Amino acid sequence: MADTSSIIENNLYDPISYDVVSVSAEYIKKRTTYRPEIGIICGSGLDPYIGGLAELVNKADIFPYEEIPNFPVSTVPGHVGRLLLGNLENVPVVIMQGRFHSYEGYELWKTAMPVRVMKLLGVKKIIVTNAGGGLNKAFQVGDIMVMKDHINLPGFSCQHPLRGPNDERFGPRFFPTNDLYCHEYRKLARKVGIELRLEGVIREGVYIMLGGPNYETVAELKMLREMGVDSVGMSTIPETIVAHHCGIKVFACSLITNMCIVEYGSGIETNHEEVMEVGHRRAEDLKKFVTKMVEKMSSI
Numbered sequence: 001m002a003d004t005s006s007i008i009e010n011n012l013y014d015p016i017s018y019d020v021v022s023v024s025a026e027y028i029k030k031r032t033t034y035r036p037e038i039g040i041i042c043g044s045g046l047d048p049y050i051g052g053l054a055e056l057v058n059k060a061d062i063f064p065y066e067e068i069p070n071f072p073v074s075t076v077p078g079h080v081g082r083l084l085l086g087n088l089e090n091v092p093v094v095i096m097q098g099r100f101h102s103y104e105g106y107e108l109w110k111t112a113m114p115v116r117v118m119k120l121l122g123v124k125k126i127i128v129t130n131a132g133g134g135l136n137k138a139f140q141v142g143d144i145m146v147m148k149d150h151i152n153l154p155g156f157s158c159q160h161p162l163r164g165p166n167d168e169r170f171g172p173r174f175f176p177t178n179d180l181y182c183h184e185y186r187k188l189a190r191k192v193g194i195e196l197r198l199e200g201v202i203r204e205g206v207y208i209m210l211g212g213p214n215y216e217t218v219a220e221l222k223m224l225r226e227m228g229v230d231s232v233g234m235s236t237i238p239e240t241i242v243a244h245h246c247g248i249k250v251f252a253c254s255l256i257t258n259m260c261i262v263e264y265g266s267g268i269e270t271n272h273e274e275v276m277e278v279g280h281r282r283a284e285d286l287k288k289f290v291t292k293m294v295e296k297m298s299s300i
C-alpha cells in the first residue's frame with residue numbers, strides 16, 4: 001500500500017475520489033441485482049416510517065448505512081439511515097432514507113457522498129426533496145415548490161462539497177450551474193401537478209441553503225427576500241451540485257412546511273414540530289407526486 005501521509009498532510013487526499021466511492025458501490029452491486037436508473041433523496045415528508053415512498057417499492061434490497069464500506073454513518077440517535085434498491089412503478093430506483101445535514105456535524109462532502117455512490121450504481125437522474133420555509137408571500141404551508149434555481153450560501157464562504165482535489169472521472173474542476181435544475185423535468189412537474197389535481201399546490205422558485213440549526217432571524221429573512229429567495233432550508237444544495245457535476249440530471253422540490261416569520265413581536269415562532277406535522281400531512285400528495293415524476297422521468 002502506498003504511503004499516503006504526505007498527501008493527507010498537504011490536504012490533497014480526496015475522501016470522495018472514484019476509488020473510495022467505488023468500494024461502496026461495488027459492495028452494493030455484489031449484493032443486489034437492481035441497477036437503479038433514478039436516485040431519490042427523501043427529506044421530511046417522504047420519510048418511510050411515516051407512510052412514505054419506500055413502502056411502494058417492491059421487494060427492496062436494503063442496506064443500512066453502517067453496513068456499506070466508506071459510507072457516512074448517522075451519529076444522530078434514532079435517525080434512520082439506509083439505502084433501498086428496488087422497483088417503483090417498474091422503474092429501478094435507489095432511495096436514500098435519511099440524509100446527512102451539515103448542522104449534525106458532517107462536512108459538506110460527506111453530505112453529498114451518497115450521490116457519487118448512486119452515480120457508480122448507474123443512476124442517471126435524481127430527485128431530491130426537502131422541507132423549506134416559505135419566504136415568497138404568495139406561498140402557503142403545504143405547497144410543493146419545484147426548485148428552478150438555488151443560492152448556495154455556504155459556497156459564498158468557500159464551504160463546498162467539492163472543495164479539495166477534483167477527480168476528473170466524476171467531472172471537471174470548473175463547471176457551469178446555470179441549468180442545474182433540468183428544464184424538461186420542471187415542465188413535466190407542472191403537467192404532473194395538473195394530472196394529480198395539485199395545480200394550486202405546485203409552485204416554482206429559488207431555494208437557499210443555510211447551515212442551521214436555528215431558524216432565521218427577521219433581518220436575515222428580509223435580506224434573503226431582497227435576494228429573490230422563495231424557500232429557505234438546510235440541505236439539498238450539496239447533493240444537487242454533486243449530482244450535476246457528475247452528469248446526473250436533477251429534479252428537486254421543497255415542501256413548504258411553514259411560512260417564514262418576517263416581523264418582530266408577532267408571537268409566532270417557527271418550530272420543528274410544525275415542520276414535521278406538515279410533512280406528515282402532505283406525505284400522501286408528495287408520495288403520489290414523486291411516484292408520477294419517477295414514472296415520467298424514466299421515459300425522457
Ligand code: HPA
Nearest residue numbers: 131132133232233234275
Ligand atoms: N428555515 C430553514 N429551514 C427550514 C425551514 C425554515 O423556515 N422550514 C423547514 N426547514
